[in-house]
Amino acid sequence: MLAYRHAFHAGNHADVLKHATLVAVLRHLNAKDKAWRLVDTHAGAGAYALHAEQAQKHAEYKQGIARLWQAPDLPPLLDDYVAQVRAFNAHEELVLYPGSPRFARALMRPQDQLRLFELHPTDHALLVENFAGDRQVMVQRGDGFAGLKSQLPPPSRRGVLLMDPSYEIKTDYAEVVTAAREALTRFAEGIVMVWYPQIDLRESAQLPQRLKAVADTQAKKGWLHTRLTVAEPNDRGFGMLGSGLFIINPPHTLKPALGQALPVLVKLLGQFAGAGHRLEVSAGL
Numbered sequence: 109m110l111a112y113r114h115a116f117h118a119g120n121h122a123d124v125l126k127h128a129t130l131v132a133v134l135r136h137l138n139a140k141d142k143a144w145r146l147v148d149t150h151a152g153a154g155a156y157a158l159h160a161e162q163a164q165k166h167a168e169y170k171q172g173i174a175r176l177w178q179a180p181d182l183p184p185l186l187d188d189y190v191a192q193v194r195a196f197n198a199h200e201e202l203v204l205y206p207g208s209p210r211f212a213r214a215l216m217r218p219q220d221q222l223r224l225f226e227l228h229p230t231d232h233a234l235l236v237e238n239f240a241g242d243r244q245v246m247v248q249r250g251d252g253f254a255g256l257k258s259q260l261p262p263p264s265r266r267g268v269l270l271m272d273p274s275y276e277i278k279t280d281y282a283e284v285v286t287a288a289r290e291a292l293t294r295f296a297e298g299i300v301m302v303w304y305p306q307i308d309l310r311e312s313a314q315l316p317q318r319l320k321a322v323a324d325t326q327a328k329k330g331w332l333h334t335r336l337t338v339a340e341p342n343d344r345g346f347g348m349l350g351s352g353l354f355i356i357n358p359p360h361t362l363k364p365a366l367g368q369a370l371p372v373l374v375k376l377l378g379q380f381a382g383a384g385h386r387l388e389v390s391a392g393l
Contacts, residue, residue, distance in 0.1 A: 118156035119169030149252025225252030330390035
């Protein structure tokens with residue numbers, strides 16, 4: 109199915125959690141000179157105009173990045189993330205939002221690599237346009253899950269696999285688990301980041317447990333699971349209440365950084381009194 113377009117959701121609460129964490133992970137990798145490779149299985153268009161018709165349809169960014177835009181005294185993880193978004197905007201006004209590929213490209217050094225997969229023809233064309241002539245970036249139209257075999261492990265044995273499918277179809281949940289297992293078989297020390305929506309669906313609720321089972325048997329450095337709940341369930345059981353990230357082989361710096369950031373995100377992004385967060389790690393982290 110190719111109905112999903114991330115432009116309708118760019119900069120929302122889920123993007124804030126995902127991208128702030130991604131920035132922190134790449135900052136950690138940059139602490140050493142050795143090269144890294146980021147593989148993004150569902151890269152989207154790469155960048156989004158927040159005043160365009162698609163983004164304005166639901167204006168989800170107003171409940172996301174816009175709430176952090178002028179917020180004072182943000183903890184380091186969030187401050188760094190907002191700084192990256194500011195650097196993507198030419199002026200003080202928030203008009204553009206970078207997708208995961210653009211956050212990664214901004215933090216890459218000459219030795220690093222970006223491998224982007226996108227199946228949607230329109231978003232793929234935009235992605236190609238975004239990175240035209242950039243030799244450090246490979247853009248491929250195709251199934252990112254299927255493309256992992258050609259990209260892992262990277263020559264440097266340092267890297268990140270980012271998986272954030274739309275979950276339009278339930279099989280995406282199983283494919284994420286399978287891809288994580290295969291990636292760790294090839295690249296046991298690699299960082300695997302899985303984003304998922306918090307919705308009223310059994311597959312969503314079970315995904316963290318399934319990923320824990322994979323990480324507990326194959327990962328070298330354990331796992332971290334965080335979830336941000338911002339919205340209240342409605343009577344129909346529809347809608348995204350929040351989102352989560354499951355990170356295999358997380359940097360040791362990530363738990364304390366998220367520990368500072370998550371309560372602030374609850375305060376800034378929460379839409380009801382019961383908004384909250386969760387942060388758990390495997391034994392030894």
